[in-house]
Amino acid sequence: MDILKIIFSINTFTAAIRLVVPIALAAVGGAFSERAGVINIGLEGMILIGAFAAAVGSFFSGSAYLGVLAALGAGVVLGLIFSFFTVDLEADHVVAGVGINILALGFTTWLMQVIWGQKGASPSVSGLARIRIPILADIPIVGELFGCHSPLVYLMFIIVISGWYLMFKTPLGLRIRFTGEHPEAADTLGINIRFIKYFSVTLSSVLAALGGSYLSLGHLNWFSSNMSAGRGYMALAANIFGQWNPLGGFAASMLFAFTDAVQMRLQGMNLNIASEFIQMLPYVLTVVVLAGAVIKSRPPAALGNHYKSNK
Amino acid sequence: MSFNKTTKDIIYSIAAIVLALIVGAILIKVSGNSITEAYYYLFYGAFGSTYNIAQTLLKTIPLIFAGLAVAVGFQSGLFNIGGEGQLYWGAFATALVAITFTNLPSIILIPLALAVGAVAGALWAAVPGILRAKTGAHEVITTIMFNYIGILLTTFLLKNYFKEDGPVDQTRKIAEQAKLPEIVANTRLSWALFIAIIVVIIIYYLLNYTSYGYDLQLVGENIDAAEYSGVNSDKVIINAMLLSGGIAGLTGSTMVLGVLHRFITNFSPGYGFTGIAVAVLGQNKPLGVLLAAFLFGILEAGGMSMQLFAKIPADLMTIVQGLVILFAAAPSLFKILKNKSLVFRGGN
Numbered sequence: 001m002d003i004l005k006i007i008f009s010i011n012t013f014t015a016a017i018r019l020v021v022p023i024a025l026a027a028v029g030g031a032f033s034e035r036a037g038v039i040n041i042g043l044e045g046m047i048l049i050g051a052f053a054a055a056v057g058s059f060f061s062g063s064a065y066l067g068v069l070a071a072l073g074a075g076v077v078l079g080l081i082f083s084f085f086t087v088d089l090e091a092d093h094v095v096a097g098v099g100i101n102i103l104a105l106g107f108t109t110w111l112m113q114v115i116w117g118q119k120g121a122s123p124s125v126s127g128l129a130r131i132r133i134p135i136l137a138d139i140p141i142v143g144e145l146f147g148c149h150s151p152l153v154y155l156m157f158i159i160v161i162s163g164w165y166l167m168f169k170t171p172l173g174l175r176i177r178f179t180g181e182h183p184e185a186a187d188t189l190g191i192n193i194r195f196i197k198y199f200s201v202t203l204s205s206v207l208a209a210l211g212g213s214y215l216s217l218g219h220l221n222w223f224s225s226n227m228s229a230g231r232g233y234m235a236l237a238a239n240i241f242g243q244w245n246p247l248g249g250f251a252a253s254m255l256f257a258f259t260d261a262v263q264m265r266l267q268g269m270n271l272n273i274a275s276e277f278i279q280m281l282p283y284v285l286t287v288v289v290l291a292g293a294v295i296k297s298r299p300p301a302a303l304g305n306h307y308k309s310n311k
Numbered sequence: 312m313s314f315n316k317t318t319k320d321i322i323y324s325i326a327a328i329v330l331a332l333i334v335g336a337i338l339i340k341v342s343g344n345s346i347t348e349a350y351y352y353l354f355y356g357a358f359g360s361t362y363n364i365a366q367t368l369l370k371t372i373p374l375i376f377a378g379l380a381v382a383v384g385f386q387s388g389l390f391n392i393g394g395e396g397q398l399y400w401g402a403f404a405t406a407l408v409a410i411t412f413t414n415l416p417s418i419i420l421i422p423l424a425l426a427v428g429a430v431a432g433a434l435w436a437a438v439p440g441i442l443r444a445k446t447g448a449h450e451v452i453t454t455i456m457f458n459y460i461g462i463l464l465t466t467f468l469l470k471n472y473f474k475e476d477g478p479v480d481q482t483r484k485i486a487e488q489a490k491l492p493e494i495v496a497n498t499r500l501s502w503a504l505f506i507a508i509i510v511v512i513i514i515y516y517l518l519n520y521t522s523y524g525y526d527l528q529l530v531g532e533n534i535d536a537a538e539y540s541g542v543n544s545d546k547v548i549i550n551a552m553l554l555s556g557g558i559a560g561l562t563g564s565t566m567v568l569g570v571l572h573r574f575i576t577n578f579s580p581g582y583g584f585t586g587i588a589v590a591v592l593g594q595n596k597p598l599g600v601l602l603a604a605f606l607f608g609i610l611e612a613g614g615m616s617m618q619l620f621a622k623i624p625a626d627l628m629t630i631v632q633g634l635v636i637l638f639a640a641a642p643s644l645f646k647i648l649k650n651k652s653l654v655f656r657g658g659n
Contacts, residue, residue, distance in 0.1 A: 085640070090641070091637070091640040091641035094390055095587075099591075099635075100633070101633075102588065102633035102636060103634060106627070106628070106633050107630050230459065233456070276464065276466055276470075277467065280463050283456040284460060286452065286456045287448070290453060
């Protein structure tokens with residue numbers, strides 16, 4: 001019973017809210033990309049590049065906020081590259097995405113040796129200070145859960161909600177969804193398919209990179225090699241489980257983050273369970289969720305297809 | 312398959328490599344190093360001496376298996392990114408056989424150890440295959456998750472049941488007669504090379520001349536049409552994952568019998584992932600994979616010497632690999648470049 005008490009303590013939930021940031025942001029990004037018809041396996045590399053750019057930006061400017069800006073810039077660049085390959089060059093989305101991930105891994109590991117002369121981890125950089133929301137922080141329980149976090153945590157909540165609003169309540173969101181469902185019809189109605197895809201893919205990359213910046217400036221204060229550690233793939237699974245909806249994606253991401261938080265807490269206790277099994281939890285959960293969820297889910301009809309307007 | 316198309320494919324692949332190396336050269340220049348020196352040591356490291364050539368071939372072997380595993384998956388429309396987890400199981404199972412049955416002669420022990428390794432890899436790949444066939448869970452995500460789980464599981468089993476005393480998480484050495492004989496003395500380049508080539512030929516035959524291979528490619532090309540013509544696509548998907556995983560398992564098995572001579576945790580520098588690049592570059596054809604693996608062997612062996620002598624981090628070659636995948640995935644890139652006649656004109 002003690003174990004359960006610890007697992008379901010407020011601390012675990014607070015930790016989950018912190019751990020969810022990169023996964024949820026990338027999941028919202030994945031929702032936009034896939035709703036527009038582009039499979040984005042590259043989320044993993046986009047998170048990694050974001051984390052790296054943020055650390056580099058913060059290292060050279062001394063300002064964590066400029067670091068976040070650098071991550072956003074890197075996200076735009078990578079998003080445009082991925083759009084160019086998947087939309088204009090009609091590259092297979094999954095293959096190109098894997099290329100982006102390997103490229104990101106090689107690029108960050110190489111560049112950190114060029115810049116800092118060391119492999120493994122960067123020097124410490126200035127991270128984002130937590131902010132304490134007055135009043136909210138003083139409410140019992142709620143205050144503990146939401147009162148004092150990195151600014152990126154609050155930004156994430158704003159992005160999840162506005163992402164949902166953008167996708168389901170605005171004309172642009174309707175165009176995005178239409179593009180992923182039926183590009184031919186959307187084209188006939190005068191929607192600029194190429195623009196919509198570029199926009200959605202780049203947005204997804206920017207959000208993933210923002211999530212990455214949280215890893216190196218919010219969660220830790222340095223960059224370490226391959227620090228995305230599969231979060232991009234978890235975000236993809238969360239996106240599918242969340243039915244390509246930012247709110248659903250966030251809820252599914254919370255499930256992963258919570259498992260991760262539990263995993264960390266269990267590691268800290270000297271249980272009679274091998275650490276390997278505890279570490280496995282989030283990965284096993286991803287598989288179970290995916291196998292259980294996909295049966296009922298229906299992806300955008302034209303997901304993974306290429307479409308060239310004849311206009 | 313017309314001769315013309317094959318030639319085109321080869322030209323695209325070569326163009327992808329050249330373009331990736333050009334970008335690599337720009338990065339070398341930008342980071343303040345000499346391009347000629349870097350690529351000289353790359354070439355020297357790969358071909359400079361008998362030993363260096365042996366090292367290049369040594370690095371080629373696991374990439375042949377890993378690339379072939381991905382290619383077989385692709386042929387049936389499956390993207391098996393789980394090579395890493397499957398090769399850990401292959402290596403682990405092979406090592407267990409080779410440290411346990413020390414009384415058996417080479418002629419029985421080596422094939423047995425390889426077969427058990429292949430089966431272990433195949434079974435680990437079968438689960439995502441079954442999940443894909445029965446629930447639709449995308450194999451890209453499940454196989455990646457199975458990488459983490461497989462590596463953790465083998466580590467757990469090793470640490471708790473098979474670990475040799477000492478600081479390193481490894482099994483004891485395999486039986487002397489289980490080691491694959493060396494082709495060039497003291498290079499660890501072993502008969503694994505021949506095994507790899509034989510497997511390539513077998514897969515080539517299987518894909519092109521058997522109904523098994525025909526069904527596999529039919530499902531890969533158009534799953535609905537395959538179903539319509541009476542092919543049980545679920546069965547084909549699971550079979551393809553078994554085959555793909557079995558080959559991936561052999562990556563680990565041959566590493567254990569030919570190079571490591573035991574199972575060690577974290578021994579793979581990501582062969583399973585490099586295998587994706589190899590398969591894409593090799594256009595998912597067995598012979599293409601063979602050539603692509605050799606090229607990547609050159610990059611790996613050359614990259615090491617580049618790091619050693621020209622002080623350029625070998626991770627640059629990971630960048631080149633990523634670029635090769637991107638470029639090879641987008642053949643229309645070269646049409647655009649050709650039309651604008653930009654290619655090969657910019658010198659430095």
